[in-house]
Amino acid sequence: METSILNLDLKKNKINPKIYLKKYIQLIEKDCKKFLKPKLLKKSYCPTSREKNCSSSFKVFGMKYNISKKYKNIYLEKKPDEKLLRKFYINSEARKFWKNKIWPATRKERNKKLIYPLVEWIERFIDNKKKVTFYEFFPNHNHFSEGIKRKFKKSKYVFLNSLIENPSGHQNYSYDFKRNGQKVAVLFESINRCIEPEKLMKNVKSKLNKGDLCFITTLLSSGFEIKILGKSSKTFIPPERMNILSLEGLQSLLKKVGGFEILELSTPAILDIPNVIEKMDKKNEFFNYIFNQRQDKNLIENYRQFLQLFRLGTYCRMVLKRK
Amino acid sequence: MKNKLRCAIIGYGYMGEIRHRCVEDNPNLILDNICDIRKIKIKKNIKVIKNFKDSIHSNIDIVFVCVPNNLIPKIVNYSLSLGKHVFCEKPPGRNLLDIESIIKHEKKSKDSKLMFGFNHRYHPGIMRAKYLVDNKKFGEIIAIRGMYGKSGGKNFRLSWKNNPKISGGGILIDQGIHMLDLFNYFLGNFNLVKSILGNKAWKFNVEDNAMIVLKNNNGKLAMLHSSSSFWKHMFEINIILEKGYLKIDGLLSKTGSYGREKLTIGKKLFESDKSALGNPPEEIIYFDKDLSWNIEVDKFINFILNKKVVNESNSKDALNVMKIVEKCYIDNKNFKFS
Structure with missing residues (x-):
């Protein structure tokens, strides 16, 4: 299994400018209250162990997140079904704001720092001259697919469980998986966004053949930011982040589903430290000292590398090979 | 696969032990015997033979050559002359003459596959x-x-x-x-x-x-x-x-x-x-x-089973180096x- 240490010069404010982010969060909160009414939601359990008891819980926008006892997975106690989730994404004012304001304002930076590096990462494992078919599960925008199609010119791209309205040029919901050629599943934060991660991974497993690859990005509850900030981390945005598994929870889920070999598991930890610096309790003497008082760039850089090396970042990327 | 390929490991030092594990890990292989002139301790009930000629008997398909450099050409050439497949650790002998003599024997033994351990x-x-x-x-x-x-x-x-x-x-x-x-x-x-x-x-x-x-x-x-x-x-x-x-x-x-x-x-x-x-x-x-030891043995077995020309870590590569x-x-x- 590989672990990558990345060196991305990613500035949080350039991909999520504060002026827009505040408004976006306000709109999401309104949308949650408008569309995700408690009576429409279904009770859910730990995405890995299915245990009903939790160690603690907290609320965001009136929606309750539980923390599971065994794996410390964080998940919404009540979730919408896929139909309601799709309705949410299609009608959400926040999504419209993201599409019309945030994306145009940050497009250049997001392409350069987020999307193209992701495509390059995929190219490390798959020759872009090959004819492959990409299946993106639970997408809520088409920017990744555009980036991938730009480099993998001979490939096909298909959305599955799409949360986008009228995804032009993409087949939606169903596809004939019996065709020949290498298949690649891409799950860009789909584990966070889907209703049941286990069901999703079983679906991915059933669609892929031996040797096919699956690329995953996901947020982890075992990451530095969430461990330090807890519920005050800005990670918890329902319903975009319904399931935030721990590293152990994710590995255990994959073991339970079976049929995959992990080729790479990395946690780039690019935004963990800036996020912690911004929101941490100033009484935390140790982190205050090393991140603020010392004013040593090398210390911060080395701390970030330490988080990457031991897979302690909040953002995770993973490559699986179907056995 | 009904019949597994029978292997002999000649030389049971550091590399011999590694090849023993590779043979055990590969479902197409079965270890017949180990040959070493020294007294060696092996946990499992495996035949240990002193003379390499006795080790490379008629039922053997593959010979793993894991001996000091000066013995390499003698054992590889003998195995090839009997039509055995040979996996030989590096270096391929002590000098150019050694590898050239191996290549001569390889050419004569057309059905044998020969690969070197450039892991x-x-x-x-x-x-x-x-x-x-x-x-x-x-x-x-x-x-x-x-x-x-x-x-x-x-x-x-x-x-x-x-x-x-x-x-x-x-x-x-x-x-x-x-x-x-x-x-x-x-x-x-x-x-x-x-x-x-x-x-x-x-x-x-x-x-x-x-x-x-x-x-x-x-x-x-x-x-x-x-x-x-x-x-x-x-x-x-x-x-x-x-x-x-x-x-x-x-x-x-x-x-x-x-x-x-x-x-x-x-x-x-x-x-x-x-x-x-x-x-x-x-x-x-x-x-x-690190799966390098297993990967190269898997590749070698693949060449044998599919009757393919050995196109990596072969005698040409050995000669070039x-x-x-x-x-x-x-x-x-x-x-x-x-």
Whole structure:
């Protein structure tokens, strides 16, 4: 299994400018209250162990997140079904704001720092001259697919469980998986966004053949930011982040589903430290000292590398090979 | 598969034990016997034979040759003459004459498959780098620089590897040969080879340090420092390409003494990104599983079962690397060892 240490010069404010982010969060909160009414939601359990008891819980926008006892997975106690989730994404004012304001304002930076590096990462494992078919599960925008199609010119791209309205040029919901050629599943934060991660991974497993690859990005509850900030981390945005598994929870889920070999598991930890610096309790003497008082760039850089090396970042990327 | 291929392992030192595990791990193989002239301890109930000719009997399909260098041609040639498939550890003998005699026997034994244990090709960092080079992600290779060495150790003086009559040379033919094989794997066709050898550290009759520079017929350069006096185990290879660079350092091993294997990937960035000038952002990939021994045996078995020509780590590769080694020793024929 590989672990990558990345060196991305990613500035949080350039991909999520504060002026827009505040408004976006306000709109999401309104949308949650408008569309995700408690009576429409279904009770859910730990995405890995299915245990009903939790160690603690907290609320965001009136929606309750539980923390599971065994794996410390964080998940919404009540979730919408896929139909309601799709309705949410299609009608959400926040999504419209993201599409019309945030994306145009940050497009250049997001392409350069987020999307193209992701495509390059995929190219490390798959020759872009090959004819492959990409299946993106639970997408809520088409920017990744555009980036991938730009480099993998001979490939096909298909959305599955799409949360986008009228995804032009993409087949939606169903596809004939019996065709020949290498298949690649891409799950860009789909584990966070889907209703049941286990069901999703079983679906991915059933669609892929031996040797096919699956690329995953996901947020982890075992990451530095969430461990330090807890519920005050800005990670918890329902319903975009319904399931935030721990590293152990994710590995255990994959073991339970079976049929995959992990080729790479990395946690780039690019935004963990800036996020912690911004929101941490100033009484935390140790982190205050090393991140603020010392004013040593090398210390911060080395701390970030330490988080990457031991897979302690909040953002995770993973490559699986179907056995 | 109904009938498993029956194997004999000749020589049960460090490499023999590794091959024993590879045979056990491969579902197509079954171990018939182990041959060693010494008294050896094996946990399982496996036949141990003293004479290699008794070991390579009629029921044997594959012979793993894991013996000191001077015995290699004799055992490989004997096995090939009986029509056996042979997997031979590196180096492929002590000198060019040894490998040439092996190739003569290989040609006569047309149905036999012969492969050599250049396992470094199958280390995860090397495999990943080879993929990036072959896919031209960073353009063509300009040059390669390698360092490979060890600390020696308490009993290093006693090793047959430092007896030129048995080994054919010192650290270069023992360990440096892996790096030279990697140079051939990535570049090849070296028509200019210059070397300087030294023995100031251990004062044996063989080199303990070797500096080699090479140039191929496309003008690509390579450089190796092979040493048994780094005083630490060290493996590092830098591949300089038109649009970036790759560095593999550390090598996964049983003891972990070469450090964790990692591949550093850097892109060529110039003034367009001032902050990166001369110090571009790098990606480092850490690996934690070495399957190189199994991969090469799996490949070998695949060649046998599918009746395919051995097209990697074959006798041609062995000959090419021994030509470089031989040239290095010829360059230093007037070198007076202490």
